[in-house]
Amino acid sequence: MPELPEVETTVRGLRPPLEGRRLTRVETRRADLRRPFPADLRQRMTGARITGLGRRAKYGLIETDRGDVMIFHLGMSGRWRIDPSEIGAHDHLVLETDEGRTLSLCDPRRFGSVDLVRGEDLAGFGPFKALGPEPLGPDLTGAYLAKALEGRVAPIKAMLLDQRIVAGLGNIYVCEALHMTGIAPTTMAGRIARGRLDRLVDSIREVLAAAIEAGGSTLRDYARPDGELGYFAKQWRVYGREDEACHCGTMIRRRVDGGRSTFYCPKCQK
Numbered sequence: 001m002p003e004l005p006e007v008e009t010t011v012r013g014l015r016p017p018l019e020g021r022r023l024t025r026v027e028t029r030r031a032d033l034r035r036p037f038p039a040d041l042r043q044r045m046t047g048a049r050i051t052g053l054g055r056r057a058k059y060g061l062i063e064t065d066r067g068d069v070m071i072f073h074l075g076m077s078g079r080w081r082i083d084p085s086e087i088g089a090h091d092h093l094v095l096e097t098d099e100g101r102t103l104s105l106c107d108p109r110r111f112g113s114v115d116l117v118r119g120e121d122l123a124g125f126g127p128f129k130a131l132g133p134e135p136l137g138p139d140l141t142g143a144y145l146a147k148a149l150e151g152r153v154a155p156i157k158a159m160l161l162d163q164r165i166v167a168g169l170g171n172i173y174v175c176e177a178l179h180m181t182g183i184a185p186t187t188m189a190g191r192i193a194r195g196r197l198d199r200l201v202d203s204i205r206e207v208l209a210a211a212i213e214a215g216g217s218t219l220r221d222y223a224r225p226d227g228e229l230g231y232f233a234k235q236w237r238v239y240g241r242e243d244e245a246c247h248c249g250t251m252i253r254r255r256v257d258g259g260r261s262t263f264y265c266p267k268c269q270k
């Protein structure tokens with residue numbers, strides 16, 4: 001499942017073929033993904049010039065010179081393909097640029113989505129309304145977390161996964177950042193000292209930046225025909241490593257809450 005770093009890597013990979021280009025063809029090849037494609041997507045995007053690409057939480061943003069923003073979410077299995085050799089059954093949206101590049105949004109399980117909003121309405125877009133600060137942006141600080149978590153009795157892990165507190169943080173990155181900071185995932189959120197929250201913010205940025213860098217190092221693969229954006233393998237500190245040794249020598253443990261796995265080191269994390 002694509003997490004924030006995969007979406008960021010995807011956006012960076014889409015910039016070279018799309019930024020500054022005019023779309024000469026916009027084709028939806030079925031009516032819907034998780035929800036219907038906007039009825040006027042083709043009309044509003046065809047002929048438009050792409051002025052910028054960005055990201056908010058796990059959504060990619062494609063801005064046009066007409067003031068529209070196409071918002072995509074990769075769902076469980078979505079990915080963009082660049083110059084695919086052929087359009088397959090799972091390529092549900094196809095864009096062509098005035099340079100002759102082809103980009104297809106391939107989503108076999110169709111949990112992704114595509115929306116189109118006016119730029120001035122972006123903050124009011126449903127999923128963006130209650131989002132907390134971006135983890136890589138200037139608004140996420142130890143001071144912010146201290147205020148947001150004040151008096152909260154829920155475990156820190158659940159709080160960090162709450163998109164209203166921090167936008168776009170997924171399970172892998174929360175497990176990794178808590179391990180890096182030495183905070184047990186079950187620690188009551190409101191009880192964590194300010195100094196540890198400062199270090200937690202640093203850890204969150206560090207694990208995300210490392211993953212984006214790992215994705216970036218695979219970006220040159222996307223330049224070739226049939227390149228696929230969105231997924232890369234990474235070696236984690238604790239995630240997915242149950243019963244393997246932590247760097248301290250202790251076995252990494254896994255616990256499951258509400259169907260979600262938490263990986264942690266009982267010695268390093270208190």
Ligand SMILES: [Zn+2]
Nearest residue numbers: 246248265268
């Ligand atoms: Zn350890």
